[in-house]
Amino acid sequence: xxxxxxxxxxxxxxxxxxxxxxxxxxxxxxxxxxxxxxxxxxxxxxxxxxxxxxxxxxxxxxxxxxxxxxxxxxxxxxxxxxxxxxxxxxxxxxxxxxxxxxxxxxxxxxxxxxxxxxxxxxxxxxxxxxxxxxxxxxxxxxxxxxxxxxxxxxxxxxxxxxxxxxxxxxxxxxxxxxxxxxxxxxxxxxxxxxxxxxxxxxxxxxxxxxxxxxxxxxxxxxxxxxxxxxxxxxxxxxxxxxxxxxxxxxxxxxxxxxxxxxxxxxxxxxxxxxxxxxxxxxxxxxxxxxxxxxxxxxxxxxxxxxxxxxxxxxxxxxxxxxxxxxxxxxxxxxxxxxxxxxxxxxxxxxxxxxxxxxxxxxxxxxxxxxxxxxxxxxxxxxxxxxxxxxxxxxxxxxxxxxxxxxxxxxxxxxxxxxxxxxxxxxxxxxxxxxxxxxxxxxxxxxxxxxxxxxxxxxxxxxxxxxxxxxxxxxxxxxxxxxxxxxxxxxxxxxxxxxxxxxxxxxxxxxxxxxxxxxxxxxxxxxxxxxxxxxxxxxxxxxxxxxxxx
Numbered sequence: 001x002x003x004x005x006x007x008x009x010x011x012x013x014x015x016x017x018x019x020x021x022x023x024x025x026x027x028x029x030x031x032x033x034x035x036x037x038x039x040x041x042x043x044x045x046x047x048x049x050x051x052x053x054x055x056x057x058x059x060x061x062x063x064x065x066x067x068x069x070x071x072x073x074x075x076x077x078x079x080x081x082x083x084x085x086x087x088x089x090x091x092x093x094x095x096x097x098x099x100x101x102x103x104x105x106x107x108x109x110x111x112x113x114x115x116x117x118x119x120x121x122x123x124x125x126x127x128x129x130x131x132x133x134x135x136x137x138x139x140x141x142x143x144x145x146x147x148x149x150x151x152x153x154x155x156x157x158x159x160x161x162x163x164x165x166x167x168x169x170x171x172x173x174x175x176x177x178x179x180x181x182x183x184x185x186x187x188x189x190x191x192x193x194x195x196x197x198x199x200x201x202x203x204x205x206x207x208x209x210x211x212x213x214x215x216x217x218x219x220x221x222x223x224x225x226x227x228x229x230x231x232x233x234x235x236x237x238x239x240x241x242x243x244x245x246x247x248x249x250x251x252x253x254x255x256x257x258x259x260x261x262x263x264x265x266x267x268x269x270x271x272x273x274x275x276x277x278x279x280x281x282x283x284x285x286x287x288x289x290x291x292x293x294x295x296x297x298x299x300x301x302x303x304x305x306x307x308x309x310x311x312x313x314x315x316x317x318x319x320x321x322x323x324x325x326x327x328x329x330x331x332x333x334x335x336x337x338x339x340x341x342x343x344x345x346x347x348x349x350x351x352x353x354x355x356x357x358x359x360x361x362x363x364x365x366x367x368x369x370x371x372x373x374x375x376x377x378x379x380x381x382x383x384x385x386x387x388x389x390x391x392x393x394x395x396x397x398x399x400x401x402x403x404x405x406x407x408x409x410x411x412x413x414x415x416x417x418x419x420x421x422x423x424x425x426x427x428x429x430x431x432x433x434x435x436x437x438x439x440x441x442x443x444x445x446x447x448x449x450x451x452x453x454x455x456x457x458x459x460x461x462x463x464x465x466x467x468x469x470x471x472x473x474x475x476x477x478x479x480x481x482x483x484x485x486x487x488x489x490x491x492x493x494x495x496x497x498x499x500x501x502x503x504x505x506x507x508x509x510x511x512x513x514x515x516x517x518x519x520x521x522x523x524x525x526x527x528x529x530x531x532x533x534x535x536x537x538x539x540x541x542x543x544x545x546x547x548x549x
Contacts, residue, residue, distance in 0.1 A: 027251035028052075028268040030061035030146060031101060031177060031207035033090060035500050036070025038127075039228035042212040042221040044499075045074035048248065049083060051213035055250045059084030059272045063101045066092055066117060066129035068523060069430070069504060072541035075279045086275035089117060090148075095132040097161065101146040101177075102136070104277045105170070109142025111520030121525035122533070127503055129525075133164070140169040144271050146205060148177050153189065155196050162200035175205040175271060178264055180257055182243050187260075194261060205271065206254055206264035211246045218244035219489070220496050226447040233447055284547045286337045287421065287515045289344070295336035299369075300327055302343060306372030310379075322368045330369070335399060338548050341513060342401050343373045348416050349405060350374070356413065357406040367399075375401065399548075415531065417511055424517050427524045427535045429510035429542060429549055433502045440497040441490070448490050454480065458490070506534045510549045512542065521547075 032048050033041040043051075045062055052060040060083060062074045071087040078085035088103035104110040116139045120129035145165055147158065158176070165174045176197040180186045197204040212221050222240045226232060229239055249257075251265070258264045290298040303323060307315055315323070330336055342360075349356035360376035370376045405413050417426050435443070438459045445455035461474040475482040475491070482488065506527045512535055514521060522535045542549050 024056060025251045025255040025262075025265055026058045026269050027206070027254050027265050028057050028059035028061065028084070028086075028272045029208060029210055029248055030063070030086060030103070030205070030268055030271060031090075031148065031179070032060060032062050032210045032248075034062060034064055034070045034074070035224075036067060036073075037065040037090075038067075038501060038503055039224045040065055040211070042217040042224055042496075043214075045070040046077040047213040048210070049074050049077040049081060049085070051248045053081045053083050055248055057083070057248070057251065058269060059086060061086035061088060061101070061103060061272070061275070063088045063090040063103070065090050066120060066131065067536060068114070068117070069432075069501075069536040072279060072537060072544050076544050079280075084272060085278075086272055087277070087279065088144075088275075089113060091116075091131060091136060092129070093132060093136075094130045097133045098150050098158070099148040100136065100165075101148065103144040103146075103271070103275050105142050105144055105173070105274050106277050107281050110277050111517070112139040112141065113143060114521065114523045115139065115517070115519050117523035118519040118525070121523060124526070126526050126528045133161075137164060137168040140165065142170055144173045144175075144274055145169055146175045146177050146207070146271070148207075148209070149179065149193055151181060153192055153196075155192065158196050159200055162196075162202055166200075166202070173274070174202045175267060176200070176202050177207045177209075178204050178258075178261065179207045179209050180245070182245055190261065203267045203270075204261060204264045205267040206258045206261070208249055208254065209246060210248050213248050215244045215247050217247065217496075220493055221246070223444055223447045223493050223497070224500075227443045231447075232449040234449055279545055282521065282545050282547065285515045285521075286548055287341065287425070287513060289337040289340035295340055296327075296331045299330065299336040299339055302340075303327060303369050303372045306374060310372055319368060323372065326367060326369045335548075338399065339369060339373065339401075342375055342403065344420075345413060345417065346373070346375055346403060349413055352412070356409045358403055358413075360401060360403045370401065375403065414511075417513070418531075418533075421513050423524075423533055424519060425515070426511055426513045427518050427533045428527065429507040429512055430504045430534050430536055430538045431507050432538050433505050435497050435500045435502055437494075437498060439502070440500075441494045444490050444494045444497055448486055450486070450490060454487075504534065504536065504538075506532060507539065510539060512547065512549055 029052065034043060034045045034048055035041050036045065048062065049060060060078070062071055062085065064070055066089060068087065068089055074085060075087065086103045088101060091100045091102055093099075102113055104113050116131070116135060117129065119135060120131040124130045147161060147165070149158070162174060162176065176193060178190050178193045181189065194204050212218065218241060222233060222236060225239055226236055229236075231239065255262070255265055289295050292298070307323060311319070330339065346358055346360070349358045360370055367376070371378060441458045442455050445458060457480060458475070461477070475487070480487060506529070512518065518524060518535065522537050524533050524535055527534045539549060
């Protein structure tokens with residue numbers, strides 16, 4: 001297979017004397033790393049999608065380092081802007097294999113990718129992922145794979161890697177990436193890569209290996225690198241970017257760069273078209289939660305039993321109508337298993353030899369069913385309930401039932417859930433820990449080599465977890481000179497860094513439970529606390545996909 005496709009030129013119309021209008025080339029950047037690779041990139045997923053739209057890309061691929069933590073945010077923005085999105089991961093290996101971008105072609109391949117990431121994360125400490133090439137080869141079916149060319153090209157090694165991938169991956173689903181390093185030998189380097197691709201019978205595909213959406217983010221890219229590597233900007237040396245070229249570029253600019261290899265741009269469209277999977281396909285596959293009959297039948301029986309217990313003299317007419325209405329809405333939306341899960345967890349806590357104190361709160365207090373099941377203790381005789389604040393057939397939003405358990409015994413409840421459903425079916429939701437004012441100014445100040453006294457003075461001007469910038473008068477009040485160039489850069493980049501994810505932590509008690517394997521929905525990793533596992537998505541991500549928590 002040649003790395004260049006020859007297309008016949010269209011015949012000219014002699015009657016048309018006007019100059020032909022140049023047709024913009026079709027291009028999709030498929031090597032995009034966002035700040036959800038945690039201190040390895042300098043732009044949010046939403047920024048990447050927005051910039052791709054502005055530049056006229058036909059689509060974009062988000063592939064973070066051994067992670068899919070940021071894809072939901074990219075998915076939401078891409079739907080809003082009507083841009084085709086390929087979601088995958090940049091697989092970084094522990095055995096020296098070059099990085100490989102993996103994009104699933106369908107839902108089954110997505111499940112294989114998330115299981116692969118879970119495997120690497122479960123064998124490593126929190127925040128790390130240990131993968132070897134055989135791990136990918138065992139799960140390569142249905143994945144579109146782009147081999148990222150290392151700076152130093154070893155033709156023999158790349159050829160062997162291509163051969164192995166072709167033996168295990170789906171037909172015509174392996175590409176070799178080509179990009180510019182801007183160090184003076186790009187023409188020779190691309191020629192060498194094109195030859196390796198030709199000899200290995202795989203297409204060459206154009207990428208820019210993007211780490212920030214616009215050139216002006218290059219300095220922030222250097223700063224997050226310094227924070228990650230625990231060095232100052234003056235000590236960064238070769239750890240830092242050689243140039244400001246790792247941003248999204250227009251299709252016209254990519255066509256100019258790859259003028260000798262036009263098919264490398266065309267291949268981005270071919271690969272994009274083979275990525276059929278969308279997060280819209282994620283339907284919550286909740287446990288059945290009924291031993292006999294249907295979940296709805298069990299919920300009705302428990303609700304009626306609870307109604308009799310709560311109202312031994314019979315409920316008021318409005319309470320009876322409220323219960324019937326709630327049962328109807330829950331049945332239409334299919335949420336009965338979710339209520340049964342919460343009921344079983346509360347029952348477990350209250351039937352221990354030494355009961356665990358617990359209490360439902362929040363919008364669940366608007367539900368007569370939660371009252372009858374014993375989840376809440378808000379009586380409809382003393383408060384007017386508005387169930388639609390809790391569950392609405394129009395909004396079709398999943399219910400959010402918060403139950404507080406006494407702090408000292410919460411772990412018993414967590415381990416009970418793991419024991420009942422299994423680690424393959426239950427995991428804690430994540431919480432994204434992001435940079436706020438004080439943490440951002442401390443990290444950026446250290447990266448710029450400011451003294452501890454200076455950094456502390458800057459941080460002291462901010463209140464709590466403020467996301468506001470530091471005003472010039474506050475800088476002067478702290479005894480500092482706001483006109484100092486290094487201090488000015490510190491203040492600017494502090495503002496840019498705020499809101500960036502630092503790492504994933506665990507939700508205090510938000511569980512995601514599935515009937516099928518949870519690690520085929522989202523990667524699961526070890527938590528910092530022993531015997532706990534956490535998924536990569538937080539509450540907002542789960543809400544955006546309509547997944548029950």
